[in-house]
Amino acid sequence: MERILKPTADDTWLFGMDSSGGQVSGSRFAISNGFLGTFDAAVASAGDPVAVPTRTYVAGLFDAVGPDGSMTALIPAADWLRLHISIAGTPLVRQPFQRTVLDVSRGVLMTETRAGSLLERGLRLVSLHDPSVGLQLIELGIDEAGLEVTLEASVDLSALDLEPQRIEHDLGVWRTRHSGQALAMAVAAALEIDGADRTAATPAPLTWSWSWTSRAGQVVRFRRAAAFVRSDAAHFDPGVKARDTLNHIRRIGWRSVVEAHEAAWASRWHSSDVQIAGDAEAQRAIRFAAYHLNSAANPADERVSIGARSLTGEGYHGHVFWDTEIFLLPFYILTWPEAARSLLLYRFHTLDGARAKAARMGWRGALYAWESALTGAEMTPEHLKDQDGNWVEVLCGTQEQHISADIAYAVWQYWRTTGDDRFLLEAGAEILLETARFWASRAVPEADGYCHIRGVIGPDENHEHIDDNAFTNVMARWNIRRALEAAEMLQQRWPQHWSGLSGRLGINEAELREWSGVAERIFTGFDAKTGMYEQFSGFFDLEDIDLAPFTDRTDPVEVQLGQERTQNAQIAKQADVVALLALLPEAFPGDSGLRNFRYYEPRCSHRSSLSPAMHGLVAARYGDTGMAMRFFRQTAAIDLADRPGPVDEGVHIAALGGIWMLAVFGFAGLSVREDGIALDPRLPEGWDSIAFRVQWRGRCLYVGAHRRSGVVEATLEEGEPMIVTIGGERREISRDQGLSMRIGSNRHSRA
Ligand code: BGC
Numbered sequence: 246m247e248r249i250l251k252p253t254a255d256d257t258w259l260f261g262m263d264s265s266g267g268q269v270s271g272s273r274f275a276i277s278n279g280f281l282g283t284f285d286a287a288v289a290s291a292g293d294p295v296a297v298p299t300r301t302y303v304a305g306l307f308d309a310v311g312p313d314g315s316m317t318a319l320i321p322a323a324d325w326l327r328l329h330i331s332i333a334g335t336p337l338v339r340q341p342f343q344r345t346v347l348d349v350s351r352g353v354l355m356t357e358t359r360a361g362s363l364l365e366r367g368l369r370l371v372s373l374h375d376p377s378v379g380l381q382l383i384e385l386g387i388d389e390a391g392l393e394v395t396l397e398a399s400v401d402l403s404a405l406d407l408e409p410q411r412i413e414h415d416l417g418v419w420r421t422r423h424s425g426q427a428l429a430m431a432v433a434a435a436l437e438i439d440g441a442d443r444t445a446a447t448p449a450p451l452t453w454s455w456s457w458t459s460r461a462g463q464v465v466r467f468r469r470a471a472a473f474v475r476s477d478a479a480h481f482d483p484g485v486k487a488r489d490t491l492n493h494i495r496r497i498g499w500r501s502v503v504e505a506h507e508a509a510w511a512s513r514w515h516s517s518d519v520q521i522a523g524d525a526e527a528q529r530a531i532r533f534a535a536y537h538l539n540s541a542a543n544p545a546d547e548r549v550s551i552g553a554r555s556l557t558g559e560g561y562h563g564h565v566f567w568d569t570e571i572f573l574l575p576f577y578i579l580t581w582p583e584a585a586r587s588l589l590l591y592r593f594h595t596l597d598g599a600r601a602k603a604a605r606m607g608w609r610g611a612l613y614a615w616e617s618a619l620t621g622a623e624m625t626p627e628h629l630k631d632q633d634g635n636w637v638e639v640l641c642g643t644q645e646q647h648i649s650a651d652i653a654y655a656v657w658q659y660w661r662t663t664g665d666d667r668f669l670l671e672a673g674a675e676i677l678l679e680t681a682r683f684w685a686s687r688a689v690p691e692a693d694g695y696c697h698i699r700g701v702i703g704p705d706e707n708h709e710h711i712d713d714n715a716f717t718n719v720m721a722r723w724n725i726r727r728a729l730e731a732a733e734m735l736q737q738r739w740p741q742h743w744s745g746l747s748g749r750l751g752i753n754e755a756e757l758r759e760w761s762g763v764a765e766r767i768f769t770g771f772d773a774k775t776g777m778y779e780q781f782s783g784f785f786d787l788e789d790i791d792l793a794p795f796t797d798r799t800d801p802v803e804v805q806l807g808q809e810r811t812q813n814a815q816i817a818k819q820a821d822v823v824a825l826l827a828l829l830p831e832a833f834p835g836d837s838g839l840r841n842f843r844y845y846e847p848r849c850s851h852r853s854s855l856s857p858a859m860h861g862l863v864a865a866r867y868g869d870t871g872m873a874m875r876f877f878r879q880t881a882a883i884d885l886a887d888r889p890g891p892v893d894e895g896v897h898i899a900a901l902g903g904i905w906m907l908a909v910f911g912f913a914g915l916s917v918r919e920d921g922i923a924l925d926p927r928l929p930e931g932w933d934s935i936a937f938r939v940q941w942r943g944r945c946l947y948v949g950a951h952r953r954s955g956v957v958e959a960t961l962e963e964g965e966p967m968i969v970t971i972g973g974e975r976r977e978i979s980r981d982q983g984l985s986m987r988i989g990s991n992r993h994s995r996a
Pocket of ligand 1: 516553561566567704706818819853855856899
């Protein structure tokens with residue numbers, strides 16, 4: 246146990262907290278594997294020693310909540326980590342812990358508390374090897390002899406918003422109240438005193454208790470394993486499977502569970518670690534980001550996706566937004582294609598929900614839910630309370646429609662990067678076609694000869710009911726064009742498949758021609774004379790406010806100005822035209838990209854956590870590494886800086902995806918091309934080098950860029966020869982022949 250309870254030596258992998266630091270969000274230290282997510286509301290606190298409950302979420306376990314049942318939310322499972330220790334009948338408060346360390350290299354949370362002559366050291370994990378398994382290990386060191394110690398481990402069955410079906414000594418099976426899902430949890434607990442296992446008293450179901458008299462220098466080891474199974478089928482009892490898993494763990498032993506988990510993490514880190522030399526803070530930030538990204542996905546379950554706070558907190562109720570496709574998918578596509586595939590299949594399985602939404606609103610094709618849960622039905626609440634406690638209407642569920650193009654964008658990037666034709670044939674093409682069909686019906690031809698998309702919200706949610714949002718319209722045009730490209734490719738390469746698919750969807754040549762006409766005539770708001778996109782019709786006529794005097798205060802700009810003035814001003818809540826520039830730089834001819842960036846960057850309040858990384862990525866591409874680095878730090882601080890606020894909302898997983906994008910697409914200048922991977926690095930001051938692996942069409946490529954020497958290296962570690970383009974020069978590399986090129990060191994900080 247000694248090795249297992251010891252953190253890694255290199256502290257760029259460690260995120261710690263001790264009780265002198267005040268209360269800190271427990272979600273930062275969450276452990277998750279894409280199926281289970283466990284966190285404490287607070288893991289360390291200098292305040293009163295109150296016991297803080299631990300919360301575990303199970304991906305996909307949604308139910309209707311609230312007084313009228315109109316909201317669907319992730320439902321927490323029972324707390325399987327409850328532990329009470331008492332001495333001579335007096336309870337020892339074990340939480341908040343005095344010291345907490347998250348070791349991201351192994352995906353484990355370690356805790357330590359000393360109470361009198363007792364030192365409690367703990368470790369918990371949810372297995373990355375077998376996502377249904379959680380493990381808790383505690384080691385107690387007791388200095389004093391003759392103490393009457395009681396240790397009681399239990400599963401907290403109180404305050405559960407689930408209906409119990411079966412509660413037995415080692416098993417609980419529950420059903421959600423409305424959604425017809427079931428959850429089983431099988432638990433085993435054991436205690437070893439002085440090297441020998443002790444039999445537990447079991448005073449209640451899912452409760453184990455031991456009492457003994459201590460001796461000086463005694464070491465007591467507690468271990469608990471839990472197996473979780475979710476079932477979406479009405480008549481399937483998941484209890485049997487949960488018990489089977491637990492029996493398997495008993496057979497292989499807890500050490501094997503730890504080893505398999507550590508091996509799975511080592512493998513994820515091998516594929517996804519980004520090494521930054523020269524800037525330990527940036528190194529930590531990107532490891533923290535990659536830790537949560539690796540923790541959030543579960544390639545084995547294509548019925549779920551990643552919510553806006555992943556499984557680390559209750560913010561946004563587990564709902565899935567465009568965050569997943571635009572901010573997270575790039576990481577998965579390039580480092581974990583199996584996870585990317587599964588996340589996109591979730592969108593395939595929820596296509597019917599998207600078709601129903603489009604039909605209900607009078608359009609054709611598929612309009613995805615702005616907030617999605619299990620079925621793909623729209624989950625955005627229609628009203629929410631604002632900061633003053635007033636109910637306000639939420640229009641995103643009806644008006645924020647760019648989500649359909651964002652999903653199509655991710656489908657295409659996945660297919661293009663992985664070459665996974667089977668995915669395209671079985672799922673991707675249908676998503677592309679149905680979303681294109683939506684846009685073709687949504688963009689309406691008007692007397693001026695253009696097709697307009699009126700009455701939407703773009704990524705900038707400060708402005709509602711707007712017409713011709715440049716982001717939406719250009720992404721929609723791109724969506725239609727990629728669908729037409731896919732249709733043509735299917736006709737040529739897989740004609741039989743095309744005839745089946747087009748027959749099933751009722752798509753004929755006339756309809757494809759109609760789509761093509763809409764794409765040609767869609768209004769984009771681009772003025773060829775000025776090179777500017779207007780964020781939406783009328784944006785340039787709104788009040789132009791210098792945001793500088795507002796940004797130092799704690800209140801967001803929007804709150805200082807008030808809603809009405811904000812709506813009538815050129816203030817974007819987050820990257821909008823800038824997001825378009827990040828995603829589709831080819832839509833910005835000549836030097837218009839930089840022009841747009843210079844115009845829109847100072848007009849953004851960054852009220853959304855999604856915003857700074859997008860800006861940083863674009864700034865880095867233009868060589869303004871100083872500005873890009875400011876955005877990098879701003880993004881890193883979102884989850885890593887200590888600040889008062891809600892403690893259990895969860896990490897901002899899109900911002901964490903954004904950090905990875907900023908480092909890889911921005912500073913390393915990586916882009917995916919038809920013929921391979923291109924790199925155009927511009928490293929910021931203080932970074933000596935950056936190195937990471939990416940996957941491209943079955944190959945594994947290791948790349949590194951060095952700031953001072955200007956040397957860029959690429960090594961093909963797996964797969965057939967491929968083209969790597971560095972600083973504009975195309976070269977073929979193979980497993981025998983890597984590449985090392987000097988691209989000039991002075992380019993890095995071009996501002
Ligand atoms: C942002 C959206 C985002 C959502 C979930 C909102 O505040 O404006 O763009 O999808 O949060 O992260």
